[in-house]
């Protein structure tokens with residue numbers, strides 16, 4: 001089943017076409033990576049999908065309904081959630097508290113307003129704590145759950161950003177360069193993390209500059225260069241595509 005459709009998406013900045021008539025779909029349960037050299041338009045594409053930026057042309061559909069034009073929080077409520085940067089983590093709170101707060105915000109923002117009786121609130125708090133602890137466990141952060149975010153090493157903070165996003169119960173998780181700046185060991189851990197997330201039923205769309213990291217985990221890969229899609233297919237097909245080789249080597 002198609003979860004996300006990107007149709008003729010285009011974004012201009014003055015005379016520059018950062019994203020040029022890009023179309024692709026993401027199926028439920030898949031890990032799809034968008035790769036491309038620096039400046040190819042990956043982050044812009046991401047912002048268009050999350051509605052952080054309006055398109056110049058084209059549209060984005062989620063479960064068959066147009067989401068372009070909605071506000072980012074409305075898109076998030078439909079289930080498209082991007083990871084949180086380090087700057088959006090509450091530094092004075094522990095890892096666990098950060099994820100609990102993310103749960104609470106998600107529920108308070110939900111149209112189902114069952115959050116008002118104090119007994120229900122207490123029950124919810126327990127549920128949030130359990131569920132937050134579970135998320136931290138399976139992301140390999142269980143042993144640092146009571147550490148204040150400001151004392152966590154960089155790699156753990158990045159993982160905490162993913163935990164916070166998962167607390168919002170995404171259907172589609174957007175990851176912008178999750179492996180950037182990681183050494184091989186950290187990349188291995190992050191790859192396992194993304195695979196674990198998919199196993200739990202979350203579809204993953206990630207953009208990444210480093211082709212090697214995405215080869216291992218992607219079901220399909222979309223390649224963009226200078227804003228345009230130049231290839232799409234299995235990791236093997238994309239790696240062997242002369243246009244892709246040229247885009248990466250011909251700079």
Ligand code: ADP
Pocket residue numbers: 013016018036037038039040041042043044045
């Ligand atoms: P990538 O993430 O693939 O490195 P980006 O999407 O960040 O690429 O950028 C694509 C192109 O659009 C680049 O040439 C960049 O300079 C330009 N660009 C991105 N954001 C803006 C902006 N807000 N204003 C003007 N130009 C931008």
Ligand code: MG
Pocket residue numbers: 042043044
């Ligand atoms: Mg980028």
